[in-house]
Amino acid sequence: MKTSSAPLELGIDRTLELPVYLQICQRFKTAIAQGHLRAGQRVPAVRALAVELSLARGTVEAAYRILADEGYLQVRGAAGTVVSPSLPPPAAPRKRNDRPATPGPLQRDHDEAGPRPLQLGLPALDAFPRKVWNRLVAHRLRGHEQRMLAYPEPAGYRPLREHIATYLGLSRGVSCVPEQVFVTAGYRATLELTLRSLAAPDDAIWFEDPGYLLAQRFLRNAGVRLVPVPVDQHGMIVEEGVRRSPDARFALLTPSHQSPLGVTLSLERRLALLAWAGKAGSWIVEDDYDSEFRYQGRPLPALKSLDRDDRVIYCGTFSKVMFPGLRLSYVVAPAGAVGRFQSVCESLNAGCPYLFQASVADFIAQGHFSRHLKRMRLLYGERHALFVRTLREVLGRRVGVELQAGGLRVLAKLAAGTDDGMIAERARTAGLGIHALSRWYLDAPPQPGLLLGFANVADADTAKRLALVLKKAIDG
Numbered sequence: 001m002k003t004s005s006a007p008l009e010l011g012i013d014r015t016l017e018l019p020v021y022l023q024i025c026q027r028f029k030t031a032i033a034q035g036h037l038r039a040g041q042r043v044p045a046v047r048a049l050a051v052e053l054s055l056a057r058g059t060v061e062a063a064y065r066i067l068a069d070e071g072y073l074q075v076r077g078a079a080g081t082v083v084s085p086s087l088p089p090p091a092a093p094r095k096r097n098d099r100p101a102t103p104g105p106l107q108r109d110h111d112e113a114g115p116r117p118l119q120l121g122l123p124a125l126d127a128f129p130r131k132v133w134n135r136l137v138a139h140r141l142r143g144h145e146q147r148m149l150a151y152p153e154p155a156g157y158r159p160l161r162e163h164i165a166t167y168l169g170l171s172r173g174v175s176c177v178p179e180q181v182f183v184t185a186g187y188r189a190t191l192e193l194t195l196r197s198l199a200a201p202d203d204a205i206w207f208e209d210p211g212y213l214l215a216q217r218f219l220r221n222a223g224v225r226l227v228p229v230p231v232d233q234h235g236m237i238v239e240e241g242v243r244r245s246p247d248a249r250f251a252l253l254t255p256s257h258q259s260p261l262g263v264t265l266s267l268e269r270r271l272a273l274l275a276w277a278g279k280a281g282s283w284i285v286e287d288d289y290d291s292e293f294r295y296q297g298r299p300l301p302a303l304k305s306l307d308r309d310d311r312v313i314y315c316g317t318f319s320k321v322m323f324p325g326l327r328l329s330y331v332v333a334p335a336g337a338v339g340r341f342q343s344v345c346e347s348l349n350a351g352c353p354y355l356f357q358a359s360v361a362d363f364i365a366q367g368h369f370s371r372h373l374k375r376m377r378l379l380y381g382e383r384h385a386l387f388v389r390t391l392r393e394v395l396g397r398r399v400g401v402e403l404q405a406g407g408l409r410v411l412a413k414l415a416a417g418t419d420d421g422m423i424a425e426r427a428r429t430a431g432l433g434i435h436a437l438s439r440w441y442l443d444a445p446p447q448p449g450l451l452l453g454f455a456n457v458a459d460a461d462t463a464k465r466l467a468l469v470l471k472k473a474i475d476g
């Protein structure tokens, strides 16, 4: 394809799951980001591009429409279509280790075509018992309970709060009463409720380095001060947190399965963390997002189960154990802070749809939840082993992949000095939903690696096909 300056490579791959019009969108976005297409530059007419790529005109039109809607292109009628003149110039290439103080624009992991292969954070969408679920939701819908149509209770549907409290007691060693359980619309809503209940502006918060990208972004926007605390093979280095910020108001971490490295916080550090919080009067936010899935040994009890001083705020979600489209999660408030959570909840939280909360309560009460968990533990164990084996076979020494003790993603480590950002970008351009590990670091020297969600890799052919795409992305 010819433009008025540098040529734009538009290799369309019909074997990819990503529809062709979205591939075109991605190629344009990458070309703009990399400076191959500049603000104000004219792009080919729809008809010309369609002819050049042997595509239907409608396909190119659909891509241009999306790019115009998202602000990348500007349609000027008879004067043609140009790259939006208001777009900022592309950033100069960064030196290694020279990371921005605030993360760049959020990578989108999904688009109109649905989730991408290897997308992080997804459970096995093909294995969710949809028939059962549909039946439960339909049953609730057909019922005549007016409550289903009315405003929901901001703290959550009472029977669901009871089920969550029971489940946590039995499965996670967390003893709490239903009044401590607040149902929220996802982890960021949990953080919002927690901060509004307990934080003051500019409070310091220990944060794992590297640590969960979305939480990083959320907290930066929330106006708290992030104190990066490095992570090693035993989890967050608690003594380093104490050294860097002894009076921090919060420590936020993923003790069971560190995000993104996958390590577990050692017992020694759990006790040190609790001792610090007890002494400093600080709060520990325990993000227990996927601890249900362990393939080696038994699931570890939650940190909250050791909390004698009532310092731990326990956060869980239905996103992994059911499906993330539900947007249902929960937080267990410390007993001494229930009043504050309740009053913030009443003024801030519009509540989550009763229909789904009630259907989840039914799903648990009728035994489907525990059956599903049991099946998924087995399934993920198999898919995890298959994916790791295939990566080793196809990628050989290009990556170091270890079997993880649990969770829904694999970390493929790359040799020191490798530009994982570039590899991830190439893989994303090829349609995958993967992340570069280095982008999840705040302050510690970034290690290169690729974060790969394996839960939806259902068979050996798919595993091989995806591993080959990764190989191509690594080899450039």
Ligand SMILES: Cc1ncc(COP(=O)(O)O)c(C=O)c1O
Residues within 6 Å of the ligand: 120, 121, 185, 186, 187, 188, 212, 254, 259, 287, 289, 316, 317, 318, 319, 324, 328, 329
């Ligand atoms: C580290 C971490 N915490 C929490 C969550 C849960 O987020 P949500 O409940 O909004 O789906 C996720 C989901 O991927 C996660 O990776």
